[in-house]
Amino acid sequence: MPDALRSRLVLSDYETDPITLAKRLIGCTLVRIIDGEELAGKIVETEAYVGVKDRASHAYGGRRTARNEAMYARAGTAYVYFTYGMHFCMNVVCGRVDEPVAVLLRALQPIRGIPVMQFRRGPRCRRQADLCNGPGKLCQALGIDRTLNRIDLTTSDHMWIEPDTPVPTTTARMVQDRRVGIASAGLWANRLLRWYSTESDCVSVLRKQR
DNA sequence: CCTGCGATCGTCT
């Protein structure tokens, strides 16, 4: 498709609160251009990090360091960080400048560039559904690393997000659940700030039955 | 299905 006919989310789409954006992003398409090739996946799982009061957030208590500086930038900025000595995770910054709120992308359903994703993920990853079903996995599959930290998703030629068209995914087609991997966040670990599509087999962690 | 563990290193205390 010619670039001129492709739409992407714009500043006003990102200038909202993280809960609204986390739900809005479900069904949208993350596009990554790397080595002249396009990789794309449908966003099927997100988490909201809701500001300085959120104990699970890197910006808890107003912490502001070189690592999390992107969280304080303009909405539509990518916040990519390195963790556990080997993985990257990608967030989409939202809210106002100097208000550290963001949405973590946790899983994608692969759409385009699947052979490249398989190569980047390595031979140990056999199932297509496992290519991008985790925040570290999707960054590995799409080649998202610290060079993309702080890029502007509304203007970048390397990565952007396209809207969920023609009909945005509604909350009726989403599961709302606790966030993953933040057990030490006290009461904030129980907040229902994760959303995932009921219609994808590429979600990282399913809700426990009760 | 589930739980536990090691890998590996940048970041912050």
Add this chain to the structure above:
DNA sequence: GACGATCGCAGGA
């Protein structure tokens, strides 16, 4: 010096 918004594998039920 400790820990982490993770992952893949091993082992047991």
